[in-house]
Amino acid sequence: MKEQFYYQATQCLCSSLSLEVALQNYYEYVKQYLPIDGIFLNIYRPEHADIQFLAHVNEQQAVALDKQVKISAEMEQVLQQNDRPAIRIINDIHLDKVTSFVAPQVIPEIGSVILLRMISDNTHLGVVGFYAKQAGQFKPLHADLIEPHKDTFSLITAFNLRGRNLLKANQVLSQENDNLKRAMFSPDGVVGADGGLKKVMVQVDAIAALNTSVLMLGETGCGKEVIANAIHAKSNRADKPFIKVNCGAIPETLLDSELFGYEKGAFTGAETRKAGYFEQANGGTIFLDEIGELPLSAQVRLLRVLQNSSITRVGGHENVDLNIRVIAATHRNLQAMVHEKTFREDLWYRLSVFPIEIPALRQRRSDIPLLVQYFIETLAAKFNLEQLPRVMPEQLAMLNNYNWPGNVRELINVLERAIIQKPMGPLSFDLLQAQPDENTTIKTGQTIVVDPSYASDKLVPLDTMIGKYISHAMRITGGKLYGPAGAAELLDINPNTLKSKMKKLGLC
Template sequence: MNKNQIQIINDINNEGEPKRSLFSMLWPENTSHLSMELWLEKTRLGLFHLFVEGKNRYDQSHADLLSLLHEPFAIAISNILQHQEILRLKDMLADDNNYLRNQMMEITGDTVIGAEFGLRGVMEMVQQVALLNSPVLLLGETGVGKEVIANAIHYSSKRKNNSFIRVNCGAIPENLIDSELFGHEKGAFTGAISSKRGRFERANNGTIFLDEVGELPPAAQVRLLRVLQQHEIERVGGTETIPVNVRIISATHQNLEAMVKSGTFREDLFYRLNVFPITIPPLRHRVDDIPALISHFLEHKSRELGIDNLPIISKETMEEIQSYYWPGNVRELENFVERTLIQGGIENKIDPLPFNKTVAPENYIGTPSLRPATGRMLSMDEAVTAHILKALSQTGGRIEGGKGAARLLKINPSTLRGRMRKLGIPCGKNGLATRIMNFNKRHS
């Protein structure tokens, strides 16, 4: 440090203006002063000042002693300023997270479309498990809305104010999956120029959503099993174990039980993930939700595309939409609405679906029926759905009583209602009447 940076003032009356006026405002005239500028890496941090009563009390020896304190004082002030900046950035990050969380809730909505009809059984299971920490496995075809249900579980849980981290296991290259999930230490591999936290560390005290969990390679399956069993991780290239408190929600459209039998998915991991499985029905099993979904997508996509007047859908067009197979489920429906708006939605009408341009399974007949094998083979859920709808059609929608469907099917009414919720058949009068009417219309 340059000694010229320490100034000795033994009589403030000998100083010129405006320093003399400033000193006289702050200190009595009968004082001596030592003033030292604090610098660190060419950055001026401030001024350190000492004063004592009496004139001519300081000399160069005092300045030399004070100069020894320059570096520790400068470092201390620099650390304080950096700490204040970290606190400021932390507050900004928390504010940004709250803002993004609120924005996401505004976009996705705080309710799940179909919760009262086709997804009623699913939402009942969500409410059962949301407040717990048990792992949840979401099953269903691609595009049925597994991420929406994962959102609902997280934001209904005690962890809703903490992180919700999404991971698409099928989108991360196999050689990077360990690093992405569990982090890595500096020098762990070529290109690891610094340490990095993984998704599990970022999700600590929150929830992690592992979409397409069936795509995890064997090595990552072993690490994931350790997280589930011991609640700790180890970064790639590291030796220290890091405890994590994470709620795991996983999802897949694959048959994990078949993968276990074929040896491509660990049996012990499957049982750990499959603590509370929730099967989300495909869109063709919850056709009563389609009008509400279309209304939601129309409003959302019209806002995105700058279309002021929402298109009108005729009853005939809506029936045609509801009778379609929808192999891509809700995602395909969303894309269809956007495509239709781009092609002609500004004319305030929606033209009939160009179904002939989309290949459905051969001889698909809409809602499952009990017709013999003239078309594709029905799944067990489809056959049971059709059987229940046929019984309800014969009883006019009545479930219990001497002329109810439960008696006709020779099962308990509560069991029938539970089966209906699982299959996405609405139990409410209005929704059930519409479903039966559509069933009869397609199979008359």
């Protein structure tokens, strides 16, 4: 009889991908053998210190649930005991502290219950509760009948949770998409298009429909890529490729093969033909970020491409004609580099047909509240927050008054750090330190001269001064070492070299 019962009950549990439907089919069968008025299923969530009810079935209904019941630390200790029996009969729920607190919040009329534990990887997952309204309804033979079902219940519950997570992920993606659209504040897709970037957007509108090369100038992190995207989106190439190339991230030995591609057999490892970035961008736009980082040898080859509108793959002989629009960007002073013979003058003239200066964030402080709202919505979706964390007026004022040496990129980092520290809000930015006066701000391309004549005769060891300067750089970048607006970039040093020097000086 037990074998037949197990087989039929398992068939019912596996009859539907819907947890409540499967549970209802199971209930209709097992109630013929057990004196039950219903079944519930819940899971224990230690990360939230609660128990979440997933489904409930009785004579009237079968429903999926999403009810969370907070529990005390003492109750959590009970649930985390590995020696708890796999199945328990509680003929008076008042005799069990956890059950008497949790179950009546969903099923007020419960009197007695059999609790079947679900275990996954030796971890208590939750319970299936077979309950009766009256006390004293269950006997050991009832528990013996349903105990073999614990593995099946664990499996279908795990699948149901996975399905709910996927659905929730889709909802989050949809919500994120809505948030992004709502937070744009502008049909151009640029936050601040009607504020601090209004003059920039006038230039974007003037140049977008043309095929003229554009050179964007501005400090690191001020949003040059965003403007490049806007130019491409407004152009007649909008449905064609937009290829971004970080010129400073490609080793000089790989520049030709990465930019122009290569033929099969051009060098060891070239097993197939590969299209370079320029060829990938054909018909569309190529965005050459950090163009000032290109070595002189590469500048010569780039100039030839711009003049001839064609490339030759490494190891090839045939020209590949190109129809692309070039947008270049740099935080360096290219005119000063031309004077210093580190950037070719003819390439400078070719690129700077239409220069656009992107203002630093401190030069468009009116956009800060919009950017804060936009990035909070974006980050809330990223971290799957149920509600947007608040920013109190005094904290927003602190953001407005900060000097933002890392510009918009630093603002994103500051907001993300604040949300990680306090996801429910209100957000705090007390770690931001006061910046120097606006008049002492170092602008892009300026040369800084440290005058030793202002030092006294009492000198400190050179390593001490270097250590203090590195610490200062790490402080103003918020501890960021690598990448754009990182300490290595500001100090114009290889990140790995800087890391080694910091270890030597005991700074990390």
